[in-house]
Amino acid sequence: MxxxxxxxxxxxxxxxxxxxxxxxxxxxxxxxxxxxxxxxxxxxxxxxxxxxxxxxxxxxxxxxxxxxxxxxxxxxxxxxxxxxxxxxxxxxxxxxxxESRVELVPGVAETLASLGDRHHLLLLTKGDLEEQRRKLDASGLAHHFRDIHIVREKDADVYRWLTAEHELTPATTWMIGNSPKSDILPARQAGMNAVFIPNDHTWVLEQSELDPHDERVLRLREFPELLNHF
The missing domain is CATH 1.10.150 (DNA polymerase; domain 1)
Known part of the structure; x- marks a missing residue:
């Protein structure tokens, strides 16, 4: 599509x-x-x-x-x-x-609703298919996304596949996430822009060093700050 x-x-x-x-x-x-x-x-x-x-x-x-x-x-x-x-x-x-309990990050629902009025939103998450679907259903957020992809791993090849699947233009595509390892670095390797929103509780295995001089990585403190840039 x-x-x-x-x-x-x-x-x-x-x-x-x-x-x-x-x-x-x-x-x-x-x-x-x-x-x-x-x-x-x-x-x-x-x-x-x-x-x-x-x-x-x-x-x-x-x-x-x-x-x-x-x-x-x-x-x-x-x-x-x-x-x-x-x-x-x-x-x-x-x-x-x-039980797949879900606690939304503050401001997420309102921010997605506003961004969805102006941009095309996709979801890319990794993990167990059934478990991620349960969490997504419990979150009440699925309707904000044009398409949803649940994958086993998120590496540069997956981002290249997503680019081809949706015929994306990397220069106008942004990956938004908290994980340097799975969200930011592989998206950049695939030619996309990225938005890094750190979470104090990010899993240690998802940590990695980011290039502080990479101008195509936008660093924000909180999710609602996306509205100041998109």
Whole structure:
């Protein structure tokens, strides 16, 4: 489907709604529950980060993979398989994730409504297809977007595919998100412009260095500031 005019592509998790903070709360509860006899919370968190990074490459993203990572972390630390009771407790810790609760970032709904009157809006998010659709449905934001794409990973090839799919002009296309790794850098590699809106709770595995001299990356503090530029 060809899209003409200026196009704004939006990330979802931690751009439109809070996401990683829910995972961080579960991790805090998990670390407190473990009470490892020799490792402190920082050391255990480093082990969990490594497990999550490996699972993301093989299995992708989402709450199911996250729970898998917690279970594997428990097994590694206790050097035995997790018991059914322990796995059940992990599930209970993560009930907010399993239910796909959604808390919109302040000003998102109003800002999208205004931008949609003047520009073409697309959504590009990664993760588990079913889980992301549930969150999108719960958010009530789907009607703002001309098209929605849920992908396994967001790299430069995906952005090039999106450009071809919609016959986009990269010079008038902007990717808007909180993740340097998945939103800003690959979009720039594909020739698009980008808007970086940092989230204090962005996942550590989504962090990466941005070129401070890149004039085609607009840096904002809050989502509603988009209305000052588009």
């Amino acid at each position: 060809k899209v003409t005019g200026q196009v704004l592509i939006f990330d979802a998790d931690d751009t439109l709604w809070e996401n990683n903070i829910l995972f961080e709360r579960v991790i805090d509860d998990f670390l407190h529950w473990l009470e490892h006899p020799t490792l402190d919370k920082t050391e255990i968190r480093a082990i969990l980060n490594d497990i999550e990074a490996a699972n993301a490459v093989v299995h992708g993203y989402g709450s199911k993979i996250f729970l898998r990572s917690l279970g594997e972390c428990l097994q590694r630390l206790r050097e035995r398989p997790a018991t059914p009771e322990e796995l059940r407790h992990i599930d209970e810790l993560a009930i907010a994730l399993i």
